[in-house]
Amino acid sequence: MADETSIKTREMLCVLAGFGGQGVLFAGKVMANAGLIDGRNVSWMPSYGPEMRGGTANCNVSLSDDAIGTPFITKPTALIAMNQPSLEKFAEAVVPGGVIVVDTTLAMNASEVHSSEGVARFEIPATQMAEDNGLKGLANVICLGKLWKETRFCDRGVLDAALEKCVPAKHRNLLEPNRRALQIGIDL
Amino acid sequence: MAQTEERVLMKGNEVLAEAAMRAGCRYFFGYPITPQTELAAYMARKLPTIGGTFLQAESEIAAINMVYGAASAGARAMTSSSSPGVSLKGEGVSYMAGADLPGVIINVERGGPGLGGIQPSQSDYFQATRALGHGDFFMPVLAPSTVQEMADLVYLAFDLADTYRTPAMILADGMIGQMMEPVTLPPARDLSELPAKPWATTGTHMEREHNVVNSLYLTPQKLEDTNRERFARYDTIIATEQRQELMMCDDAEIVLVAFGAASRIARTAVRAARDEGIKAGLLRPITLWPFPTKAVDQVVANGCKAFLSVELNMGQMVQDVRLASDGRVPVSFYGRTGGVLPTPEEVLEQIEGLSSKLGKDGE
Numbered sequence: 001m002a003d004e005t006s007i008k009t010r011e012m013l014c015v016l017a018g019f020g021g022q023g024v025l026f027a028g029k030v031m032a033n034a035g036l037i038d039g040r041n042v043s044w045m046p047s048y049g050p051e052m053r054g055g056t057a058n059c060n061v062s063l064s065d066d067a068i069g070t071p072f073i074t075k076p077t078a079l080i081a082m083n084q085p086s087l088e089k090f091a092e093a094v095v096p097g098g099v100i101v102v103d104t105t106l107a108m109n110a111s112e113v114h115s116s117e118g119v120a121r122f123e124i125p126a127t128q129m130a131e132d133n134g135l136k137g138l139a140n141v142i143c144l145g146k147l148w149k150e151t152r153f154c155d156r157g158v159l160d161a162a163l164e165k166c167v168p169a170k171h172r173n174l175l176e177p178n179r180r181a182l183q184i185g186i187d188l
Numbered sequence: 189m190a191q192t193e194e195r196v197l198m199k200g201n202e203v204l205a206e207a208a209m210r211a212g213c214r215y216f217f218g219y220p221i222t223p224q225t226e227l228a229a230y231m232a233r234k235l236p237t238i239g240g241t242f243l244q245a246e247s248e249i250a251a252i253n254m255v256y257g258a259a260s261a262g263a264r265a266m267t268s269s270s271s272p273g274v275s276l277k278g279e280g281v282s283y284m285a286g287a288d289l290p291g292v293i294i295n296v297e298r299g300g301p302g303l304g305g306i307q308p309s310q311s312d313y314f315q316a317t318r319a320l321g322h323g324d325f326f327m328p329v330l331a332p333s334t335v336q337e338m339a340d341l342v343y344l345a346f347d348l349a350d351t352y353r354t355p356a357m358i359l360a361d362g363m364i365g366q367m368m369e370p371v372t373l374p375p376a377r378d379l380s381e382l383p384a385k386p387w388a389t390t391g392t393h394m395e396r397e398h399n400v401v402n403s404l405y406l407t408p409q410k411l412e413d414t415n416r417e418r419f420a421r422y423d424t425i426i427a428t429e430q431r432q433e434l435m436m437c438d439d440a441e442i443v444l445v446a447f448g449a450a451s452r453i454a455r456t457a458v459r460a461a462r463d464e465g466i467k468a469g470l471l472r473p474i475t476l477w478p479f480p481t482k483a484v485d486q487v488v489a490n491g492c493k494a495f496l497s498v499e500l501n502m503g504q505m506v507q508d509v510r511l512a513s514d515g516r517v518p519v520s521f522y523g524r525t526g527g528v529l530p531t532p533e534e535v536l537e538q539i540e541g542l543s544s545k546l547g548k549d550g551e
Contacts, residue, residue: 029368033197036197042197042369043367045363045367045368046366046367048222048306048362048366069452069453069454069455069457069532070449070452070453071363071369071452072529074531074533
């Protein structure tokens with residue numbers, strides 16, 4: 001199906017940011033694994049240390065056809081912002097032509113945050129939607145689904161395979177809810 | 189025949205642990221510290237399942253002395269820490285050098301001095317390449333810049349350590365330790381094929397003289413003879429073990445010298461400079477000791493007009509670049525510290541500055 005194939009750019013530089021526990025590192029891992037399956041150059045750089053324990057968390061994921069220089073992204077082509085401080089911190093840096101997906105359940109004043117002209121912004125109440133669908137804690141995957149739909153950084157089949165790979169074997173029961181969350185994001 | 193391994197996505201710290209086990213490491217002694225803790229955690233999970241021993245020591249000092257003990261008995265042993273913890277290991281590493289014991293020490297650097305911070309840094313360059321402990325000694329220091337190199341270089345470190353009977357160090361940093369990248373893991377070594385260690389204290393079985401592992405020599409001439417013998421080995425290392433990567437250096441007029449995390453930033457900056465038509469290149473030392481002086485010679489012979497050392501410190505490796513350049517080419521420095529990383533744009537500005545200076549000099 002035409003709408004399920006990727007429209008890869010040479011380089012996808014994505015910042016995923018939120019509170020610790022919202023699963024931004026997990027969403028980043030799914031993206032990185034998609035790049036791995038595609039045989040691309042990939043880096044996944046998390047924030048680490050005390051901020052991981054309850055504060056803000058973010059990770060930088062680069063998917064590239066070239067060797068990756070610094071894994072720290074200063075000019076992202078995509079941003080998933082899962083709360084207000086994350087949007088305020090990173091929105092301005094997204095380059096024209098880039099995409100922002102923001103969870104407006106926790107970024108209630110998203111509209112007040114400026115981003116560059118030519119950046120497409122998608123404001124979705126992901127946390128609320130997750131709760132409404134009995135998918136508490138999977139707002140991250142809803143946002144990832146939306147980002148995939150808007151950027152198509154890989155084929156749909158690759159995305160599904162990457163998601164499956166990231167759900168640990170001992171938590172196999174979580175695979176189905178993750179798949180549903182992904183689909184909700186894609187259908188938005 | 190070994191199967192071709194698939195590419196997997198792993199954290200640098202975990203790859204150090206996995207590759208060490210595949211290199212034949214069966215004894216790991218450590219103490220937790222950010223940003224290297226995942227290494228010890230991985231060892232704790234896996235090492236006992238392959239017949240090895242993981243031990244969380246009571247301190248870093250205890251851990252390095254356990255490595256001394258395991259190495260004395262001929263085992264491949266390793267310890268890991270981050271900057272402040274590595275300082276504590278200094279005495280033990282000096283004793284290992286003095287006793288000619290192989291072993292691998294990992295430093296996943298963070299900012300200093302003192303407790304410093306926990307973000308990536310390269311402020312332990314001097315410590316690693318000059319003197320991790322007291323006395324007259326060096327050791328091979330390898331600087332990975334990718335997760336793949338974490339695997340390749342820890343593997344190499346064990347071989348260098350055994351070949352030259354010396355401790356060897358992996359000098360990594362919080363960036364490479366924490367990040368995930370695809371990696372193809374090296375094959376697991378057959379322990380029975382590791383080099384023999386006839387000097388190890390494995391018991392005489394009434395068949396040979398006692399082996400003695402020791403670093404104490406009270407007769408001055410005996411101590412000097414021992415040191416000279418060791419430095420003869422160092423000469424061989426310097427002559428044969430220099431390693432580096434040269435990127436776009438064939439026609440480069442401005443050559444950046446950077447290792448580890450800084451080299452990744454430098455790589456991006458060099459590409460951007462080339463896009464602007466500036467003839468920039470990158471010399472990336474993989475061995476910090478021995479420093480790749482032959483590559484510096486080659487780059488100078490190729491027509492390099494300026495070196496720029498880019499580091500995550502206030503200027504340490506720049507001294508080795510100056511020594512190697514030996515006045516032939518001017519050497520400048522750019523660095524950030526404390527866990528602050530230079531952006532590629534900042535480094536590009538430095539290159540542009542050098543380029544316009546060279547342009548004026550050429551007029």
